[in-house]
Amino acid sequence: MISQFNKHHGAKEVSFALGAPVYFRIYQGNKIGWAPGSISQKFGQRIYEVQAFDGKLHRRHANQFRPRMDFGQEVESTIRHWNATGLPVETMSFNERSRGKAVELEDVKFHQCVRLSRFESERTISFIPPDGEFELMSYRLSATIKPLIWIEVSVEKHAHSRVEFMVKAKSQFKRQSIANHVEVIIPVPSDADSPKFKSPVGSARYAPEIGAFVWTIRSFPGGREYLMRAHFSLPSIVNEEAEGKIPVSVKFEIPYFTTSGLQVRYLKIIEKSGYQALPWVRYVTQNGDYQIRM
Template identity: 55%
Template sequence: MASAVYFCDDKGKPLLSRRYKDDVPLSAIDKFSTLLTDLEDESAVIPPCINHNGIEYLFIQHNDLYVVALATSLTVNIAEVFAFLHKLMGVLGEYLKTVEEESIRDNFVIIYELMDEMMDYGIPQITEPRMLKKYITQKSFKLEKAHKKKRNAARPPSELNNSVSWRAEGIKYKKNEAFLDIVESINMLITQKGQVLRSEIIGAVKIKSRLSGMPDLKLGINDRGIFTKYLEGNNIGVNIPDPQEHGSGVAESSITNDGKKRKTNIELEDLKFHQCVRLSKFENEKIITFIPPDGEFDLMNYRLTTSIKPLIWCDVSIQVHSKSRIEIRCRAKAQIKKKSVAANVQILIPVPDDADTPSFKYSHGSIKYVPEQSAILWKIKSFPGGKEYAMFAEMGLPSMDSYEEPKVKRPVQVKFEIPYFTTSGIQVRYLKINEPKLQYKSYPWVRYITQSGDDYTIRVN
């Protein structure tokens, strides 16, 4: 585990430190700036792990800071250390808003207190901002510590000593509700001819909990074989439904009559649960059980690399006439089931930087020229599945030389939302809520959303 955590400036010089163990010498951090400089000279890409004289330097960069954890090679759990460093920066962001060199120098006391509570002898302890804020505050904590004889000094809340450190006791609501959203973001890279070069699904199961007491929730999901590979290590059988049931177009794995498993083109890249989930229950029974934090949180995140067809497809053609006029045609099609409707579709079509005097013709939606982005923005508020719309734009090229050919190297960017639909086919079978003491009536709500990710693009040429 971590022996010490340091905050360093952008040159690698230490600003603040907290040592948890004595197995790393005090002078070890002095080598960090030199090691950093050597790596910058050798390569443009700096690895996040450096080994020097049996000491591991594990660091992340945040604004003008390096946050460095030191550990010996024999005791370090690299994944756990990096998870802690990112969590530490998240907690500091809750307290300091902006985490940079100046804010670190101005808040030594509160940072020391947080680091003492978040890690003990190099092992992460309390990392939930909601719990930490109950007894570590920037304004009052210094005053409470200054009065040494004060008898009624604030003490850590009792729930920190319980197994459920992420939820306080005594929470009450007049109406007990739990809102569950399954949100899938699609990233794709598509050629002009429609060939998919890269596609991935980034999914999140988001929950907003407004439940009294200490409720125990049980979530059953129909994962369509997504987590099969994750569970195979325990030899768990998985029932996989018909892939065409929800029209996802994703090929799934299945079990043949002779017991042999067919190949699947779904590959689970990342699967991350909130700490409230009982992992053993999920691995053994494929049931997600948990006591939720109060408010909003991500219960589960996953990423799938799989071959899927474009949900919103655009065929864009650009023609130049007489070296002074450019014509742009775009044909957009919603390649989803007819019962589904894509909402808030935005198609950003790049044009040459010096294009002007636009004129448009279009069959649906609205269209405008966005000169600051050198692009045409076509908005379609509602795009039913199976429908096809077209637009035509003509623009002038006043600075065009007779020997030049206008080149548009940027891709077309597409944004959209499709409610009540998941590309992977994940479905909620049930969401059961049980509070053993209060036994109240609860209302679970489930919603599905598929949307474009940060990188849903179509090449023009």
């Protein structure tokens, strides 16, 4: 969430409590090499959307996973243009290494508009944004953490007749956060039919085109656990080993939440000609390649 929002003439400063890597979508003109055009805006609205992608899970032991996470943060800004001139310079600062909270990043990449003279010493970058959408910064982070949404699936097969699933979904993030648009995709035998579902939360549907059924939960608060049951008829026996190789997939979105640990301490927008911007900031964590083998 935004912890501080200060307005000044010619400059804006925003302090954040959460953070992640950065993308920018900024509509404006200037005469910089990577952003041709002419300045035509005096006042506009900037929407910053910070996204972290919770990544792939690999099974290590019976109940332990090591995720490799590819994080991205998208800052979207739409500028409404009026007749004016100007060239905003933006400065962004991340966690201070001296405070012992700096996040060690891998494969850090910046757009060519970024000035890096203060990044190593102060974790600060400055830039003049180009037109359109561009990737300001990207990185990769490897860490051992709990999956944000943990899935357990029990499968009981009855020879030549039916297969039954019991699915447990558990949210492993703070109670004040809520995962939206959660989809748990569970594979079923290729010749399964006559689906029946029972769940007190959400809805389930059979998706034969992908060989799975999908359990959808529109709103999943942190610290909760839900159960659902599914029943399918089986006209024949399926090779259990082959079916067991198909993983369960999870899709979700958690607003105002990031998992990378990198924090944006502040963002300043400075324009000497009087250019003004109204920043709106939103943090979002989404699933990346998020799979758990049954």
